[in-house]
Amino acid sequence: MSFDEIWAVPDAAVASGRIPGYVAAVRVRGHVEIHAAGRTAIEAGSPPMRTNTLFRIASVTKPIGGVLTLSLVEDGVIALDDEVARWAPELASPRVLRAADGPLDDTVPAVRPVTVRHLLTLTSGWGVGLESSPLITAMMERGVFASPMGHTIGADEFIARVGQLPLVFQPGEGWRYETSMNLLGIVLERATGRTLSELLAERVFGPLGLADTAFAAVDPARMAAAYRPGDDGALELTDPPDGRFARPPGFEQLSGGLVSTAGDILRFCNAIADGELLSDASRAAFSADALTPQQRATASDAFLPPGASWGLGTGVITETGAWGWTGGTGTTASVDPSHDTVAVLLTQRAMAGPDDSPEDFYGAVEAAAQRPLS
Incomplete structure (x- = not known):
């Protein structure tokens, strides 16, 4: 051929x-x-x-x-429906924007915790978009917006900065690119040491x-x-x-x-x-x-x-x-x-x-x- x-x-x-x-x-x-x-x-x-x-x-x-994640799930190290706050307290009790393009302080509490599944499927509510909004601006200013060249900050600083930002939708109720996979990698490291x-x-x-x-x-x-x-x-x-x-x-x-x-x-x-x-x-x-x-x-x-x-x-x-x-x-x-x-x-x-x-x-x-x- x-x-x-x-x-x-x-x-x-x-x-x-x-x-x-x-x-x-x-x-x-x-x-x-x-x-x-x-x-x-x-x-x-x-x-x-x-x-x-x-x-x-x-x-x-x-x-x-x-x-890699599914390999760890198969061995019982983590489960897809585990709450990520177990290993990442920075991601516990997040706030959710009332409107995706709204101000960062106009939020409501999350109605459910973020899970490993949410991170793996990019449905956590943290992530990047192509639109202009206060959230996107804040991600860029904090150095956590997506970049194919990587980030210069460490993992603990990255997850802390992201965790301080509101979600763009309730966990599991939308899809947003990129950031969840980086959070997932940090969770896997903490879960396994x-x-x-x-x-x-x-x-x-x-x-x-x-x-x-x-x-x-x-x-x-x-x-x-x-x-x-x-x-x-x-x-x-x-x-x-x-x-x-x-x-x-x-x-x-x-x-x-x-x-x-x-x-x-x-x-x-x-x-x-x-x-x-x-x-x-x-x-x-x-x-x-x-x-x-x-x-x-x-x-x-x-x-x-x-x-x-x-x-x-x-x-x-x-x-x-x-x-x-x-x-x-x-x-x-x-x-x-x-x-x-x-x-x-x-x-x-x-x-x-x-x-x-x-x-x-x-x-x-x-x-x-x-x-x-x-």
């Missing part, structure tokens, strides 16, 4: 200068290939992309965090042999530079290979802090697709739609467009059963059981809008799955 028509999609982006380079890893009906093209930076003479080039995978971290690095090494990375995945580059010499498109479309450097991800972060973020390779992400996705790590029931719950219609209705289409929803730590496509997620740094991974495909694409171009969607890449993977074997 030839994957040339798949590679042609990101190859065109390299040729046009839209991205400096990429590494992609695809499995179609059991056939696997990892392909690298372009360079690790925009400067002439920069090293070429290689299959083991390291990328900041941003929110592709979230499904890995979901699997171990760091996320230790937990992931024991429960995910070690069993799967993911030697290149960590919260900092295992070999900064293999890191690609990170860019964002400027107002004129030209790429602007946001993090050099020896930058923020070349050393341990302020705290390990479950929402988007990992560095990895296309091969490692493919191995992780294959493992869940093939029945490794978790029980059948946990894997089914992980990739099933976990949102009620009410919760889904509050989500911005920018995060969950029509036909998409959220499971236990991962995005899901309700019609096909596909699952996976896309990171703001230009990374994406998806498992589509309806076509027997697993696809990973890692680039250095930050997501800046709909034009940066990976849908063309996934369309090429789906087309390859529909061709007869040769």
